[in-house]
Amino acid sequence: MTEATLSDYEKRLLDDFQKEFPLHPRPFAVIAERLGVDEDTVLDLLCELQERGLISRVGAVVEPHRVGYSTLAAMRVPQEMLEAVGRFVASHPEVNHCYEREHGLNLWFVVAASSRRKVAEVLADIEYRTGLPVLDLPLEEAFRLDLGFPLTWE
Amino acid sequence: MGVSERDRCLLAAVAGGLPFVRRPFAAIGERCGMDEEEVIARLRRMLATGVIRRFGIVVRHRALGYRANAMVVFDVPDADVRQKALRLCDLPFVTLCYRRRRRPPLWPYNLFCMIHGRERGRVERLAEEAARFAGIAHLPRAALFSRRCFVQRGARYEPPLALPEAEVR
Secondary structure (H helix, E strand, O other): OOOOOOOHHHHHHHHHOOOOOOOOOOHHHHHHHHHOOOHHHHHHHHHHHHHOOOEEEEEEEEOOOOOOEEEEEEEOOOHHHHHHHHHHHHOOOOEEEEEEEOOOOOEEEEEEEOOHHHHHHHHHHHHHHHOOOOEEEOEEEEEEOOOOOOOOOO | OOOOHHHHHHHHHHOOOOOOOOOHHHHHHHHHOOOHHHHHHHHHHHHHHOOEEEEEEEEOOOOOOOOEEEEEEEOOOHHHHHHHHHHHOOOOOEEEEEEEOOEOOOEOOOEEEEEEEOOHHHHHHHHHHHHHHOOOOOOOEEEEEEEEEEEEOOOOOOOOOOOOOOOOO
């Protein structure tokens, strides 16, 4: 994939509104005013960024274990099964990140659900349906959580 | 501090993200039986109390050109791990940092951080720099670069209200 090209307005949107998004009845109008464009332009820019797959959403990133429970899990999957197992794991609505990584433990995913029990059920389902052990690596202490992604433009 | 049922309802309603309309909080409120004012007040309160870590645009870093992404892990003695982790957090390029349970012998590492970049060699240098800066360069470590991404989306703590997002490769 080639590098995404972004307009200056798009860059400013991504730089300035990953946090401190206006919690205001007309948030996109507030953003528009700061960028010096109109509200519809901001709505169009965001729709387009989402359609291009460059942003996931505008929303809340929730502190782990305050509302639900989540864990990081890893599996050692034979290479020829990896595509199928990766897709199967990712098909669970409770799985919100799922990556292949360079390691003997080559499939890594985060399971988040409303309760610890539900998370355990998802891990058990994945073990049962794939026949492969799942290594559960529960969080013990968070030092830095998702505070937005520091982008640099070249 | 506890999170009320109404707050949970609201978080579920907003999990798929704000709709791109002029009054998005009013639209979210319609999904969970609240008016716009209540939605905004609850989001503000949850942000202030830390239930919501941040509210805003969530980017897809891979699509934006950050394709060299490493989970860098260390095996740090338990007595030191907190202090070393806080040192790592002083580095702006360390985007996540936490301690997780070890699972020896398969998984001896307890300190995790993420370093994202556009180019692999640079991320490898940053990992080395981070290790030296925190005084843990002599300890066992590994950098697990990502290959395929099967899914990246927000956590949904209730039955999903929106269809899963398309995967980004």
